[in-house]
Amino acid sequence: MREITESDLADVARGAAVLGTGGGGDPYIGRLLAAAAVRAHGPVPLVAPAEVPDDALVLTVAMMGAPTVMVEKLPSVDEIATAARTLARYLGRELTHIACAEAGGVNSLIPVAAAAQLGLPLLDADGMGRAFPEIQMVLPTLYGVRATPMAIADDKGNKGVLDTVDNHWAERLARSATIDMGCSAMIASFAMTGGQAREALVPGTLSLCAELGALAASARDDHTDPVDALVRRLGGRRLFTGKVVDVRRRTASGFARGDARLSGMDGDAGAEMVLRFQNEHLVAERDGVVQVSVPDLICVLDRESGEAVTTERLRFGQRVAVIAAPADPRWHTPEGLALAGPRYFGYDHDPVRVSA
Secondary structure, three states, X not given: OOEEOHHHHHHHHXXXXXXXXXXXXXXXXXXXXXXXXXXXXXXXEEEOHHHOOOOOOEEEEEEEEOHHXXXXXXXXXXXXXXXXXXXXXXXXXXXXXXXXXXXXXXXXXXXXXXXXXXXXXXXXXXXXXOOOOOOOXXXXXXXXXXXXXXXXXXXXXXXXXXXXXXXXXXXXXXXXXXXXXXXXXXEEEEEEOHHHHHHHOEEOHHHHHHHHHHHHHHHHHOOOOHHHHHHHHHOOEEEEEEEEEEEEEEEEOOEEEEEEEEEEOHHHOOOEEEEEEEOEEEEEEXXXXXXXXXXXXXXXXXXXXXXXXXXXXXXXOOEEEEEEEOOOXXXXXXXXXXXXOOOOOOOOOOOOOOOO
């Protein structure tokens, strides 16, 4: 895939929602925003990190905030590129490439809209290989890339630039601003050279999203199990099949926090699974025993269609399959675990890996 056209967006959105591990924002909303931008400005060139010149200026563009809020407070197409333009002006440099901060539902598609509006190529890569809830939780942090200067913009026309002492302070201050902006805002951050982008990003993310989306659709058309097809492609495993019997969810400190309880079906009848999330699924417990935790991926899929179910759309009665897949190995280094392991999120246990 050398460019992203409007016809590609359904597959990209479907696959991005899987990699988003329940977070990253509603993929349907992201698809609508990207489609409007592509219709207005044309297809978006997609380039591999290896093709990016050393002197390029690459910015990540994303929505920051609680996914639950975005279901009712929709961003406009016009505001998406504002943060990128604001940061480029502040840096006094010409912006050359857009990148995804994460592989998440809306946050894999907002960069498509930004690239289309700005007439720039989009990197076939992202900063995580999945979605995480906080700004500093990207692989560029491990390589010393600063989140700031960062531009932030809202739907009212407010915009500003943060310049913080480190990436944790970028999260803290940007989160406060986002809450004041209505719990969702657009950000542009992690200005990188081409060399830094090649080193720090996860390559091939958007191509993988498109492949996963097409794979699920093809399995349904062939009357085979789309969940099994996705598990095989991701090198993961199916953790649980069950019915959602309870969801406790609240928006707090700019995040969607809570847990969901599932009652087992089919081969898992009689068992119970609890999923704990902060925007994204962080821990999966079966009958009180942790099966998988961050940084590995925990994804909830519709049992029949293989469509990802985001944390803000979990509802009583849904029949779902819970699958897990391995994260980029850099997340399992001591530095990666300090940044996004279970203990960072307040869980008193070491990470439990998919392969364990």
